[in-house]
Amino acid sequence: xxxxxxxxxxxxxxxxxxxxxxxxxxxxxxxxxxxxxxxxxxxxxxxxxxxxxxxxxxxxxxxxxxxxxxxxxxxxxxxxxxxxxxxxxxxxxxxxxxxxxxxxxxxxxxxxxxxxxxxxxxxxxxxxxxxxxxxxxxxxxxxxxxxxxxxxxxxxxxxxxxxxxxxxxxxxxxxxxxxxxxxxxxxxxxxxxxxxxxxxxxxxxxxxxxxxxxxxxxxxxxxxxxxxxxxxxxxxxxxxxxxxxxxxxxxxxxxxxxxxxxxxxxxxxxxxxxxxxxxxxxxxxxxxxxxxxxxxxxxxxxxxxxxxxxxxxxxxxxxxxxxxxxxxxxxxxxxxxxxxxxxxxxxxxxxxxxxxxxxxxxxxxxxxxxxxxxxxxxxxxxxxxxxxxxxxxxxxxxxxxxxxxxxxxxxxxxxxxxxxxxxxxxxxxxxxxxxxxxxxxxxxxxxxxxxxxxxxxxxxxxxxxxxxxxxxxxxxxxxxxxxxxxxxxxxxxxxxxxxxxxxxxxxxxxxxxxxxxxxxxxxxxxxxxxxxxxxxxxxxxxxxxxxxxxxxxxxxxxxxxxxxxxxxxxxxxxxxxxxxxxxxxxxxxxxxxxxxxxxxxxxxxxxxxxxxxxxxxxxxxxxxxxxxxxxxxxxxxxxxxxxxxxxxxxxxxxxxxxxxxx
Numbered sequence: 001x002x003x004x005x006x007x008x009x010x011x012x013x014x015x016x017x018x019x020x021x022x023x024x025x026x027x028x029x030x031x032x033x034x035x036x037x038x039x040x041x042x043x044x045x046x047x048x049x050x051x052x053x054x055x056x057x058x059x060x061x062x063x064x065x066x067x068x069x070x071x072x073x074x075x076x077x078x079x080x081x082x083x084x085x086x087x088x089x090x091x092x093x094x095x096x097x098x099x100x101x102x103x104x105x106x107x108x109x110x111x112x113x114x115x116x117x118x119x120x121x122x123x124x125x126x127x128x129x130x131x132x133x134x135x136x137x138x139x140x141x142x143x144x145x146x147x148x149x150x151x152x153x154x155x156x157x158x159x160x161x162x163x164x165x166x167x168x169x170x171x172x173x174x175x176x177x178x179x180x181x182x183x184x185x186x187x188x189x190x191x192x193x194x195x196x197x198x199x200x201x202x203x204x205x206x207x208x209x210x211x212x213x214x215x216x217x218x219x220x221x222x223x224x225x226x227x228x229x230x231x232x233x234x235x236x237x238x239x240x241x242x243x244x245x246x247x248x249x250x251x252x253x254x255x256x257x258x259x260x261x262x263x264x265x266x267x268x269x270x271x272x273x274x275x276x277x278x279x280x281x282x283x284x285x286x287x288x289x290x291x292x293x294x295x296x297x298x299x300x301x302x303x304x305x306x307x308x309x310x311x312x313x314x315x316x317x318x319x320x321x322x323x324x325x326x327x328x329x330x331x332x333x334x335x336x337x338x339x340x341x342x343x344x345x346x347x348x349x350x351x352x353x354x355x356x357x358x359x360x361x362x363x364x365x366x367x368x369x370x371x372x373x374x375x376x377x378x379x380x381x382x383x384x385x386x387x388x389x390x391x392x393x394x395x396x397x398x399x400x401x402x403x404x405x406x407x408x409x410x411x412x413x414x415x416x417x418x419x420x421x422x423x424x425x426x427x428x429x430x431x432x433x434x435x436x437x438x439x440x441x442x443x444x445x446x447x448x449x450x451x452x453x454x455x456x457x458x459x460x461x462x463x464x465x466x467x468x469x470x471x472x473x474x475x476x477x478x479x480x481x482x483x484x485x486x487x488x489x490x491x492x493x494x495x496x497x498x499x500x501x502x503x504x505x506x507x508x509x510x511x512x513x514x515x516x517x518x519x520x521x522x523x524x525x526x527x528x529x530x531x532x533x534x535x536x537x538x539x540x541x542x543x544x545x546x547x548x549x550x551x552x553x554x555x556x557x558x559x560x561x562x563x564x565x566x567x568x569x570x571x572x573x574x575x576x577x578x579x580x581x582x583x584x585x586x587x588x589x590x591x592x593x594x595x596x597x598x599x600x601x602x603x604x605x606x607x608x609x610x611x612x613x614x615x616x617x618x619x620x621x622x623x624x625x626x627x628x629x630x631x632x633x634x635x636x637x638x639x640x641x642x643x644x645x646x647x648x649x650x651x652x653x654x655x656x657x658x659x660x661x662x
């Protein structure tokens with residue numbers, strides 16, 4: 001049988017395509033192989049072979065044959081692969097490479113790199129909010145929280161910016177980077193205590209009380225609610241805010257019960273207990289960001305209004321919220337920080353200690369400048385140099401009474417005349433660590449003039465010294481502390497030099513802080529002055545002031561010396577125990593002898609023992625509970641000043657403090 005050459009070529013090509021490009025025979029339900037798909041091709045091949053020439057009535061080609069390329073076109077079978085199929089051992093050619101004209105450019109991503117299941121959001125802060133529809137999905141339940149939940153992303157905590165579409169019309173803000181922050185604090189204090197209480201001679205309710213000091217027991221219950229709000233502009237993750245407005249109000253409710261009358265009020269007819277309430281403005285300021293001076297966000301800013309001030313690391317000189325202006329910033333990638341400011345001191349509420357903005361500010365002014373340098377003089381140590389000027393102009397002859405009727409300016413000491421003074425504090429402080437040894441310390445020199453010394457009614461030079469240091473060593477979950485403090489006392493009250501050191505408004509975090517009896521409690525100085533304390537509440541200096549909050553600094557004082565040891569023990573991440581033992585002395589008792597008209601008074605104040613526990617139920621600062629107890633074992637000097645026939649030879653202080661923060 002003769003076969004024409006073109007037909008033979010076609011048959012061979014067709015057979016090759018059939019054998020190489022047909023898909024594998026599928027399996028039937030019973031497991032047999034289905035093979036009938038190849039039969040039309042075989043019939044076509046046999047028919048073409050039986051015919052010597054292809055006449056006009058040649059049967060039509062099957063669909064597979066119609067899809068075959070024309071051999072005469074020169075298209076190879078390898079190039080005729082059907083889309084979606086591949087031949088084993090054969091790889092389809094890649095597309096032509098894209099030629100780049102710019103050096104360093106990368107190939108553009110293919111269209112498949114852009115998913116179509118995306119939707120736009122206003123900004124990056126609302127990523128989590130976009131996952132929280134009206135009805136939460138189970139998969140995002142951990143991110144969809146109430147606005148009253150402080151532990152997760154929350155609009156009221158400034159985690160997301162203000163939505164301009166829903167902002168109040170009275171709020172004059174523009175831009176999508178304004179944040180609103182709300183704070184709330186509940187501060188509860190319950191404090192049983194004892195301290196020497198002078199007997200009221202005018203109206204004494206206790207029979208047979210003929211001593212100088214009477215019953216010593218007392219109890220304080222205080223509840224403070226603090227509400228704060230901030231409105232700030234700028235992305236603050238890596239730089240200060242551009243603008244910030246802040247307001248914080250504090251409302252205090254208190255109850256006090258003491259053992260003797262005329263302790264809480266100047267009126268003898270008043271009972272020995274008191275209830276009081278007061279609303280104070282603790283912060284109200286504008287913070288404006290002038291500029292950035294480097295690409296690491298070194299900056300210059302200014303803050304105006306009622307704001308917190310702290311003159312050193314531990315609050316030895318001045319730590320309070322007051323009215324003032326402060327210029328501050330940093331340099332050298334935050335290695336250098338500076339502060340320059342002025343303060344106009346506000347009057348305080350007597351019983352709560354909160355700021356009173358309804359009274360005229362005091363004629364007491366503070367000007368200061370300080371500079372912090374990190375890693376100086378050694379790596380890990382931060383140094384501070386400071387200059388602080390206190391100008392007091394309250395010697396106009398007016399007597400200022402506190403809210404309980406007691407005179408506080410001038411203090412009822414010596415000649416009882418009004419005073420004015422200028423004093424400059426030159427200071428150097430360090431804070432940091434060398435290896436595992438933690439170091440903090442402050443040194444101050446007080447230089448100035450008291451225009452009317454209450455002992456001589458003449459001007460006197462102020463020359464006083466102060467130094468304090470604390471070393472601590474960390475070992476595993478324990479920290480051991482060694483503390484020392486020296487504040488000079490006045491050795492001759494009647495000369496023209498006042499050498500007793502006094503701060504402006506101290507609030508020291510040192511030697512046990514407010515868990516210590518001597519720091520927490522104020523001991524009244526009876527028999528040598530009226531309405532005057534040996535020390536101030538939450539203060540460590542023996543300053544003989546009428547009031548730390550409303551009185552004037554006094555540089556005719558006996559001074560203070562302290563040596564203490566203590567330890568902090570983190571028993572669990574939630575529970576800490578701290579202990580402290582301090583031994584205290586007067587530096588010089590000449591002032592006390594002159595006021596008491598006594599020949600000799602020993603220096604020893606006594607031993608101060610304290611222990612405290614801190615419990616954080618959630619291991620965060622949103623809930624902190626503290627319970628502490630302290631005992632003062634009087635020394636010879638304290639016993640000489642405050643002896644009584646009640647047998648009260650030891651004094652105690654118990655403090656429960658619960659702080660809840662939103």
